[in-house]
Amino acid sequence: MEILRVDDSLVCTRRVAGLQQMSLRILRDSKGRRHVAVDPVGARPGNWVFTVSGSAARYATGDFAVLTDLTIAGIIDNWTTEPGEGQQAVGGGRLSA
Amino acid sequence: MEILRVDDSLVCTRRVAGLQQMSLRILRDSKGRRHVAVDPVGARPGNWVFTVSGSAARYATGDFAVLTDLTIAGIIDNWTTEPGEGQQAVGGGRLSA
Amino acid sequence: MEILRVDDSLVCTRRVAGLQQMSLRILRDSKGRRHVAVDPVGARPGNWVFTVSGSAARYATGDFAVLTDLTIAGIIDNWTTEPGEGQQAVGGGRLSA
Amino acid sequence: MEILRVDDSLVCTRRVAGLQQMSLRILRDSKGRRHVAVDPVGARPGNWVFTVSGSAARYATGDFAVLTDLTIAGIIDNWTTEPGEGQQAVGGGRLSA
Amino acid sequence: MEILRVDDSLVCTRRVAGLQQMSLRILRDSKGRRHVAVDPVGARPGNWVFTVSGSAARYATGDFAVLTDLTIAGIIDNWTTEPGEGQQAVGGGRLSA
Numbered sequence: 001m002e003i004l005r006v007d008d009s010l011v012c013t014r015r016v017a018g019l020q021q022m023s024l025r026i027l028r029d030s031k032g033r034r035h036v037a038v039d040p041v042g043a044r045p046g047n048w049v050f051t052v053s054g055s056a057a058r059y060a061t062g063d064f065a066v067l068t069d070l071t072i073a074g075i076i077d078n079w080t081t082e083p084g085e086g087q088q089a090v091g092g093g094r095l096s097a
Numbered sequence: 098m099e100i101l102r103v104d105d106s107l108v109c110t111r112r113v114a115g116l117q118q119m120s121l122r123i124l125r126d127s128k129g130r131r132h133v134a135v136d137p138v139g140a141r142p143g144n145w146v147f148t149v150s151g152s153a154a155r156y157a158t159g160d161f162a163v164l165t166d167l168t169i170a171g172i173i174d175n176w177t178t179e180p181g182e183g184q185q186a187v188g189g190g191r192l193s194a
Numbered sequence: 195m196e197i198l199r200v201d202d203s204l205v206c207t208r209r210v211a212g213l214q215q216m217s218l219r220i221l222r223d224s225k226g227r228r229h230v231a232v233d234p235v236g237a238r239p240g241n242w243v244f245t246v247s248g249s250a251a252r253y254a255t256g257d258f259a260v261l262t263d264l265t266i267a268g269i270i271d272n273w274t275t276e277p278g279e280g281q282q283a284v285g286g287g288r289l290s291a
Numbered sequence: 292m293e294i295l296r297v298d299d300s301l302v303c304t305r306r307v308a309g310l311q312q313m314s315l316r317i318l319r320d321s322k323g324r325r326h327v328a329v330d331p332v333g334a335r336p337g338n339w340v341f342t343v344s345g346s347a348a349r350y351a352t353g354d355f356a357v358l359t360d361l362t363i364a365g366i367i368d369n370w371t372t373e374p375g376e377g378q379q380a381v382g383g384g385r386l387s388a
Numbered sequence: 389m390e391i392l393r394v395d396d397s398l399v400c401t402r403r404v405a406g407l408q409q410m411s412l413r414i415l416r417d418s419k420g421r422r423h424v425a426v427d428p429v430g431a432r433p434g435n436w437v438f439t440v441s442g443s444a445a446r447y448a449t450g451d452f453a454v455l456t457d458l459t460i461a462g463i464i465d466n467w468t469t470e471p472g473e474g475q476q477a478v479g480g481g482r483l484s485a
Contacts, residue, residue, distance in 0.1 A: 001230035015171030036098035036147045050230045056261045067153045074209030112365030133292035133341045164347045195424035244424045250455045254404045268403030306462030307448045327389035327438045358444045
């Protein structure tokens, strides 16, 4: 499972039926790369979360029929970024806390 | 799920039977790397899309028998590339909008 | 399976039901990146462990219903980091033993 | 699915029973890294192909019992490498056509 | 499937029950990173092997109940490292033959 930070919601009206009406979040990894995850726990922008991938991501939504490969599994209670972590990415740190 | 941009269609007459007649798209990630995805939503070159991978990619085509590991799951309504994102790749940015 | 080192426990009260009350550990790979794993073997901070991913991670917890994609599969008896390994990461070594 | 180029065949007499007598090909990605794939379509050295991974790779061989995680899914009709693509790898381009 | 070289055996007395008494090998990829794989073919240190990952790794052990995500699928008959390949890793080549 990976540690990511919630960046924003993703607006996407035209999508495959299998995603249903699940909330989609844009998450950032430690290199600033963006990923899209289904959010069954109600995370907000700025929250640090950890995500589950693969077929477990479908189960984690509470409905195996939801066609995701990445789901937020929990919101981390306390999290401190290490100095320099936001800047570690090749190409400039986009994870500026 | 990953955010990619549609680059082109892929012409491939000789393929395994399991792919059927599905439309194939070439997508580019933020580093300019190309990927091939099945497209059940009708994306066009230049569209930003997000993709689902793994076994969920087969379900997302609407037919589990389609042998893909990457399927376009939705077209993103609005998307703004951050300054410098197209140039972040090692080896030069090939994602020049 | 990957070789990682246990860093800390992860406190996360708000999580999906599928993770149950499993212990979560923060692990570090050789580049200093953090991952989250379920721990059914009782590893302690500083231990070198190897992890199993994918659907096998669910089986490895002893209960397939646990929604993880990374589980500690064993604690390595002896492990010596090679000189310079902690410093190999782009962006500075965070794996300072 | 990924785009790779066929490099050579792989000679491997001692193998697990699950691979049966399937042809194995060495493929190269855009960074020059080598991968091994089962080839049910009859690709030749120099061909650009795209591959399917995961459990779909087993189905793509036409026999789910074949234990592969990478299978050639099709031969691309036309493919032009972009200038400099063979040289994009960190450490020097090994994809010299 | 990936091409790796056998480095050593892994001694690990405390492990999850699902791994049974399978032999574990430490393998190195072309960047010198270490991975752990189950070995059903009897590879020796120095051998070049190729590995199968994902759920196929479980089948490849001959017993689906073995909880691995990486299994040695075959020993390569002949293999020549290309000049400079051992040195391609960022941070120094650890694959010195």
